[in-house]
Each structure stands twice: as structure tokens, then as C-alpha cells.
Amino acid sequence: MRKFLLIVFLAAFSIPSIAQQFSLLNDTMTKDGSAVQSEIICYNFIVNNTQDTLILRWVRKSVTAPAGWKSQICDLNACYLFDISTMIFTLLPNDTSNFDIHFWPEDISGNGFIEMYTFIEGDSANTLQTSYYKAAAYPVGIHSVNDIEINIKPNPVKDQFSIDGLENLRSPKIQIFDLLGSSMNIDPSYVTSTINVADLPKGYYFLQVSDEASGFVRTIRFEKL
Template identity: 25%
Template sequence: MKYITLLLLFFAPFWVQAQILSFYPDTIIVDESLVLDEYNLYQIDFVNETDDTLFLSWRMIENTVPDDWFLQLCDNSDCYGTVPAYENMNPFGPGQSAFIKLDVHPEMINGTGMIRILIYKTGGDILDNDGIEFHFTAGNPTATIAPGLSDFSVYPNPADESLFVDNQTQQDLMYSLCDGRGFGRIQGALSAGTNQQLDVSDLVSGMYYLMLHTGETTEVRKIFINR
């Protein structure tokens, strides 16, 4: 079984202003490779850093996952056995958290798929939303999902003393390398068409998350340090 948890607090807490709920960035992109014939669990936790109780709903607006894969969504209200069109989450007070979790089992079927979910205030305008995208690849598919930052490369992975980040996109990026607890260890900026060498010699061996921020979206990539 493969299990990955991300805290939204990696990026910024929820905040409420003028009755509009928001987190930064506007879209979270989780790009993952699935293990064939195993359950793969992906959870994103939302921590309420406001002084108010939050009432949130979510709506699935896109699902391109192969029909033969097992797919289930859970939140802090229930596990649904599938991915419903929409649901309301249980309210959660200051300092409490809620979550959305996807359980994906691709059987032995190669393929790609994407789940796109909007999160918004219960009873509010769905246009005032924030998004989560899960991009999945299993096995050796004949087609792949075009990632948000396909011209951005990170190598070597696993890394030892140094990690190279190469931004061949046409966008300036902010990046942060976070450990498994969500603490930022290395942050910086990378202009379009440039690259940098990051010194990771002081970091302990383990799994890290490289967050690539474009201003409107964030793409998450797993980085392993092994020495």
C-alpha cells in the first residue's frame, strides 16, 4: 500500500475575508505514479487557521480515470465507495482540520487519469472556489497526461549532495523543498530558461516534496535524498 499525505499548510492557511474563502495558490496539483495492483492513498488536509467555523463543500468537475480502476473519495464526513458528483463536508472549527482523500487501485491496468475537484463555501457561489487536481499514471501507458510544468526537470532523483532544478518553461517560478512534516528547508526563485544547483548535503536521507509555484498553481514533485 502506498500512502501520501500533504498539508495545505505547506502553502498557506485558509483565510476568510469579505465572506470569500481562499487558500493560496488557487490550484493544487498532485502528480503521482501509481503502484500497479496495490491501493494508493492520497490525502490533503485543510487546517482551519481562522477564528470561525468553516463550512465547505466540494464538487468533482472532471474525471478521466480509466473505468476499470477502483476509485473512492473520502472526506471528514464519509467514505463514499466511489467519487460522487458533490458533497458537503462536516464543519470544522478554529485549529481543527478537514481532509479529502482518494483511494486508487489500478488493478494491473496501465493508464493515466485526472480527478479535478473544486472546494467552496457551503451555500456560497461555486465561482468563488479553489481547486485540487490529482494526476495519476500507472504502469507504462501509451499516452500520458501533459503536466502543468512539463519543461521543468529535477535531477538526480534520488539526490546525494546536490539537486539540480532546470526551468525551461516560459514562466518564472518560486520553489520550496519541504520535508515530510511540511517544513520548508530550501526556498528560492527560478527565472524562465534558467537552472540552479541546490546544496542538499545538510538534509537527512528521506522523502521530500518540491513545490513549484507559478503564482496561480502549484505542482508537487517527490524528491528522494539517499546517501
């Protein structure tokens, strides 16, 4: 009996908890833009934290937006228009997928909001995660700090990369995360346009640039060679 209990105890610690089988890089995404833009995009990523292939389902739970706005959801397979409210997709072991919301303001100013559910197919009771996507479209002539574009080059990178766009932020902070969301050893208060990543192991990472004063947040995925 004791041997059986020991086996069960060890097995429990060898399997990732249900809640950690996959994760979203951000549970709330906000993007501002102009009403005359063709689209306003809230970028996000979803990560498989296991050694198993996961079959996931997303559900567009609720949508609030001005009349005339349209939206679409993009995962690793395709982008789905506003008339599709749920879809299944497969995420390979330790793989990552884009999980973005595109808003089309159609020259109409206002605010859009989408609530998303994501869960392992057949197990929404234990694995459901909620994420929120918000877009604000301003009238012509009004601009937001979130229109600032942040880019890195080169990507993939071997030793170091440069960041374009930091000069447009008041007090930028930089963080690097691995695919599990663990922060790498970089002081976010020490900001420079060139980042040395020579000591990072090979693999995929996320660079997050933020500005607390304005609420600006941008996340970019990069590959370390």
C-alpha cells in the first residue's frame, strides 16, 4: 500500500498541473490607433508548456464595438472573420502560436472590446483561460503613443540586436522572457537601443518594451541562434 501511494505521489509531481499546460503571454492587450487606419492589431502569443500535442479551442465570448466595426481572430492556422466565433487548433509540444485580434474601425472612431476564452478541447472546466483585447480608434488628427512602432534587428539574432523606436517613449523599460514567461536577467531600468543576448541559450524569446507613464506595451518574439 505504501509503495502504491509513493508511486501516485511521484506521478503527481512529474506531470505539469492542468492550469499550466498552456499559457498566454498577456491576458489583457490594448492598442490605440486612428479611425482611418485599415486595422488596429492587438498582438498576443499562446505557448504549449508540455511535451504533448495540445488540441485547443478558442471562443469569442463577447464583442463590444461601434456599429460598423469589424474584427478577426488570427491563430497559427489562419485569420477568421467576425462571423466565426469558435475554432480548434493544434499546438505541438513546446511550440508557440500567434493569437492576435484585428479590429477594423472603418473610419469610425470609438472603442472596441473582445473577451476570449481558450481551453483544451473537451476540458473547459479545468483549463479555461480568459483574455481581453481592447482597441481605441481616434478621430483624424488625434494620435496615441501606442501608434509608435517598435522593431528589432537582426531577428534571428546571434550576439546582439538593436531596437528602433525607443526614442519616442518617455521612460521605456525592457524585459526579455522565455516561452514559459520567466524573465531573463536584464535590468528593465537600464535601457539602451542595443541589447546583448550572446549569453542566452539558443531558442525563442519575447522582448517586451513598456512605458508606464503612457501605458504603452509592445511584445516582439525573436529567435536566439
